[in-house]
Amino acid sequence: MILPNKKIKIALIGYRLSRGGAEKVMAILSQFFEKQGLEVHTIVVLDEISYSYSGKLVNLGKMKNASKGLLNKWNRFTFLKTYLDENQFDFIIDFRFRTKPIQEVLIAKWLYKTNTIFTVHSFLIDHYMPNWSFLSRFMYGDCYRLVNVSDESKALIEKKHQLKNVVRIYNPIDIEVIAVESQEENEIPYDYIIGVGQMETNIKQFDKFIEAYSKSVLPQNNIHLVFLGDGEQKKMLQNLVKERKIEDKVHFLGHQDNPFKYLKNAKFFVLSSLNEGLPNVILESLACETPVIAFDCSSGPKEMIQHRENGLLVENQNVEKLSEAMNLFIEDENLYRYCKQNALQSVQSFSVSAIGKQWLDLMKISLK
Numbered sequence: 001m002i003l004p005n006k007k008i009k010i011a012l013i014g015y016r017l018s019r020g021g022a023e024k025v026m027a028i029l030s031q032f033f034e035k036q037g038l039e040v041h042t043i044v045v046l047d048e049i050s051y052s053y054s055g056k057l058v059n060l061g062k063m064k065n066a067s068k069g070l071l072n073k074w075n076r077f078t079f080l081k082t083y084l085d086e087n088q089f090d091f092i093i094d095f096r097f098r099t100k101p102i103q104e105v106l107i108a109k110w111l112y113k114t115n116t117i118f119t120v121h122s123f124l125i126d127h128y129m130p131n132w133s134f135l136s137r138f139m140y141g142d143c144y145r146l147v148n149v150s151d152e153s154k155a156l157i158e159k160k161h162q163l164k165n166v167v168r169i170y171n172p173i174d175i176e177v178i179a180v181e182s183q184e185e186n187e188i189p190y191d192y193i194i195g196v197g198q199m200e201t202n203i204k205q206f207d208k209f210i211e212a213y214s215k216s217v218l219p220q221n222n223i224h225l226v227f228l229g230d231g232e233q234k235k236m237l238q239n240l241v242k243e244r245k246i247e248d249k250v251h252f253l254g255h256q257d258n259p260f261k262y263l264k265n266a267k268f269f270v271l272s273s274l275n276e277g278l279p280n281v282i283l284e285s286l287a288c289e290t291p292v293i294a295f296d297c298s299s300g301p302k303e304m305i306q307h308r309e310n311g312l313l314v315e316n317q318n319v320e321k322l323s324e325a326m327n328l329f330i331e332d333e334n335l336y337r338y339c340k341q342n343a344l345q346s347v348q349s350f351s352v353s354a355i356g357k358q359w360l361d362l363m364k365i366s367l368k
Contacts, residue, residue: 152299172355199231
């Protein structure tokens with residue numbers, strides 16, 4: 001048990017403080033830990049800061065030069081090692097993607113010299129640890145803990161890599177902040193449903209979402225579709241909307257710093273992903289009292305959505321069933337109202353106070 005007679009020092013390390021779900025979790029936890037009296041150092045690799053955070057910021061992205069050469073990378077690497085050695089942190093929590101085995105061996109075995117927690121934020125566990133089990137066990141078998149955000153990804157790692165130090169802690173959401181920001185004025189003048197996420201890759205499968213929407217009763221009932229997000233896939237999706245002849249009903253609003261005011265006023269949120277980790281946006285939608293329809297994909301949705309209680313789980317990758325679920329929420333008003341009234345209460349266990357306590361318990365940090 002670490003007692004609060006000395007200030008506990010924690011380093012949170014991520015690629016950035018913007019855009020991604022893991023980055024948002026890192027930002028929320030930095031604020032929670034600082035409020036508990038811990039000394040927090042928030043370290044990022046890229047100079048991309050948009051989320052609110054707490055603690056001392058160490059922005060390695062500011063040290064990058066135009067060449068992006070090996071020497072510059074080595075200088076940043078050795079700067080970080082010196083910084084970690086000098087500060088003698090009690091814990092390091094690593095939120096990064098980890099896809100370069102040689103680099104990650106150096107980080108796990110040479111750079112980090114204290115209690116280290118590595119996080120895994122996707123069912124695609126190869127984005128966080130080597131495919132070779134012997135190497136994953138070498139790198140992470142003796143770390144303090146390996147934290148997964150869903151039971152399904154935890155089970156996958158334990159089965160594939162035979163690791164014994166894996167735990168599951170769900171992503172936290174700041175329900176109070178969401179409540180405030182969701183009350184901002186929403187200028188959208190029509191009824192709508194909503195999809196949220198990056199459009200850099202097709203992992204969110206917004207094309208399937210558009211297909212299901214176009215086959216549903218929603219367009220003819222003048223219920224529009226709004227997307228929040230940007231990326232290279234956007235043009236393809238806009239072309240698909242034109243092909244389906246629903247361009248007057250589908251709207252691409254780009255990235256929004258405050259998505260909550262859009263989630264709050266949507267009839268429901270739809271998740272059409274190929275796979276996930278624990279998608280924050282489901283929790284955020286429910287916290288906005290907006291029910292959810294989601295593919296029962298790996299992993300996450302089934303651990304947040306209680307079917308016909310706060311939303312609808314749809315047979316994975318079945319576009320026809322997704323369209324039918326949209327129709328059901330429009331045609332069965334009693335079911336829709338029931339799911340809507342249950343939404344906020346269903347995410348109380350994901351509050352930052354509840355999840356933050358699980359992190360403190362994991363690290364055996366006792367507070368007065």
